Amino acid sequence: MDLLERTLAAASKDQRTTDDKGTLLAGLPQGGTLRASPPITDDRGSLFEVFNEVWPGQGGNPVRQAYVTTMRPGVVKGWGLHKRHGDRYFLLTGTIQFLMYDVRPDSPTLGHLFKVTVSEANRQFLTIPPFVWHADHNVGDTEALLLSMPTEPYDYADPDKWRLPLDTPLIPHKFPGARGY
Ligand SMILES: Cc1cn([C@H]2C[C@H](O)[C@@H](COP(=O)(O)OP(=O)(O)O[C@H]3O[C@@H](C)C(=O)[C@@H](O)[C@H]3O)O2)c(=O)[nH]c1=O
Numbered sequence: 001m002d003l004l005e006r007t008l009a010a011a012s013k014d015q016r017t018t019d020d021k022g023t024l025l026a027g028l029p030q031g032g033t034l035r036a037s038p039p040i041t042d043d044r045g046s047l048f049e050v051f052n053e054v055w056p057g058q059g060g061n062p063v064r065q066a067y068v069t070t071m072r073p074g075v076v077k078g079w080g081l082h083k084r085h086g087d088r089y090f091l092l093t094g095t096i097q098f099l100m101y102d103v104r105p106d107s108p109t110l111g112h113l114f115k116v117t118v119s120e121a122n123r124q125f126l127t128i129p130p131f132v133w134h135a136d137h138n139v140g141d142t143e144a145l146l147l148s149m150p151t152e153p154y155d156y157a158d159p160d161k162w163r164l165p166l167d168t169p170l171i172p173h174k175f176p177g178a179r180g181y
Contacts, residue, residue: 024124026116029102030109031129033057034116037090038123048123050090051149057127061086065153069146071096071138076180078135079164079171085152087128089136094144095119098126101133101171113172133164133171137178 001009017025023036035055039046053062071077071094078099089098100114117139118124128134138144152160166175 022122024116024122027109027112027114028116029100029112029114029129029132030104030107031057031086031127032100032114032132033125033127035125036122037125049125050147051088051125055125058088061151063088063149064151066147066149067154068092069136069148071136071144071146071180073138073141073143074178076135076137076166076175076178078137078180079133079166079168080135081133081162081164082130082150082160083162084130084155084160085150086130087126087134088149088151089126089128090147090149091118091120091123092145092147093120094138094142094146095140096144096146097137097139098128099135099137099173100128101173103133104129104131135166135173135175137175 019025024034026034028034033056037048039048051063053059069077095117097115097117102109102112104110116126118126119140136146164170166178166180
């Protein structure tokens with residue numbers, strides 16, 4: 001076998017990752033949604049749609065609370081899981097890789113790990129269903145600002161949040177050198 005055949009035999013072939021409109025075809029946990037929010041630009045500036053309850057998968061879940069979280073470069077927030085609410089994220093600035101690990105016994109994507117990277121150059125609206133472990137990793141070199149609009153308002157007395165350490169052996173992903181919790 002010559003060098004070409006030997007190297008190709010060891011190579012992996014890229015699979016399709018976007019549709020012909022450039023929309024990410026990133027896999028998602030069942031029930032998650034990802035919607036591109038391209039800039040609507042005119043001579044005055046741009047407009048980015050953040051949320052509209054008529055979008056697919058949003059029916060009946062109006063925004064009842066919104067907050068912004070920031071992540072310094074290299075920081076990871078997570079692993080987090082919510083039982084009573086889903087997360088709805090819109091990236092404002094920076095570059096974040098969202099990791100999701102589905103542990104729902106009846107889900108067709110049970111045991112699957114998903115990674116979706118979003119940046120200011122390609123803003124997306126992402127929804128993560130309850131009972132899906134997730135972590136937000138700032139893979140950029142600037143502070144990231146993330147707008148969150150959970151499907152339920154924050155319960156100060158009984159936060160709907162469970163945590164696993166970033167180095168848990170229970171989730172097949174490592175964050176070498178990352179800081180956070
Ligand atoms: C979400 C939230 C938190 N807090 C408080 C709780 C805590 O003292 C501080 C930081 O909260 P958190 O540690 O939950 O913030 P943070 O680690 O940024 O949490 C985020 O992480 C990612 C992975 C997620 O899953 C998100 O849902 C969100 O929980 O802010 C509020 O006062 N109001 C709120 O609405």
